[in-house]
């Protein structure tokens with residue numbers, strides 16, 4: 046019964062050995078990044094740009110430029126997918142549009158919403174930019190490969206669309222609240238307030254995961270589900286270390302505020 050439901054939620058793709066290896070590598074890369082975060086080896090951006098030692102030997106770039114490099118190659122890949130794969134029906138159109146809107150939104154937030162205080166380490170910029178670019182290209186490409194296959198018997202694309210819209214709205218709202226914590230030229234950190242910040246330190250991550258779950262339900266390919274699970278693992282790790290960071294910096298940090306999932310984690 047459960048196996049039938051699971052089967053009904055995903056395209057029955059042929060899995061070549063290469064595809065299996067690639068899917069496995071993607072999953073373990075994201076899982077590895079999560080484990081590194083929890084064990085203190087952070088990707089060096091935002092609060093953790095100067096974690097670890099020997100940053101003096103590393104190339105630093107401003108957070109704004111670094112984050113534009115994170116997202117812009119993926120955005121161009123998504124935009125070009127409309128020309129490269131113009132066909133494919135409503136599901137493929139929804140997927141291409143949703144991913145494009147996501148990366149466009151992130152670039153616009155970097156330009157006009159976030160107020161950054163510091164730097165990003167070039168090594169981390171390269172890893173993150175390459176990961177986003179690969180995820181965007183592969184989500185589109187592996188979906189394109191489902192053309193001609195029967196549709197999954199359980200259609201989740203409109204549920205996915207709703208989750209995507211909830212995800213980007215909630216993510217944007219909490220980015221806006223974070224930006225209100227700083228006046229012009231202010232570089233300090235404060236305890237975030239409003240929205241779900243009274244329950245968790247990283248509500249914006251929770252909504253980011255919701256966005257990726259949205260992509261996966263729109264697409265219903267194995268790769269898109271893998272990306273959602275991988276992003277969830279990574280952000281679980283990063284939110285856990287972010288909560289520890291708040292605990293170490295703010296004496297009055299309320300212990301009832303969790304990392305990512307209200308009341309749970």
Ligand SMILES: NC(=O)c1ccc[n+]([C@@H]2O[C@H](COP(=O)([O-])OP(=O)(O)OC[C@H]3O[C@@H](n4cnc5c(N)ncnc54)[C@H](OP(=O)(O)O)[C@@H]3O)[C@@H](O)[C@H]2O)c1
Pocket residue numbers: 090091092108159160161162163216223224226227233234235236237249250253276279280
């Ligand atoms: N898909 C994925 O795997 C993934 C992974 C990570 C991030 N993301 C996306 O990227 C977004 C941003 O991630 P992030 O890790 O950079 O978030 P973040 O550390 O919360 O930073 C977001 C912005 O808010 C500022 N900020 C954060 N906490 C603050 C505080 N206590 N007081 C004042 N300002 C504060 C940061 O300034 P500073 O730069 O000065 O710290 C930065 O400008 C996420 O919401 C998510 O959408 C996606």
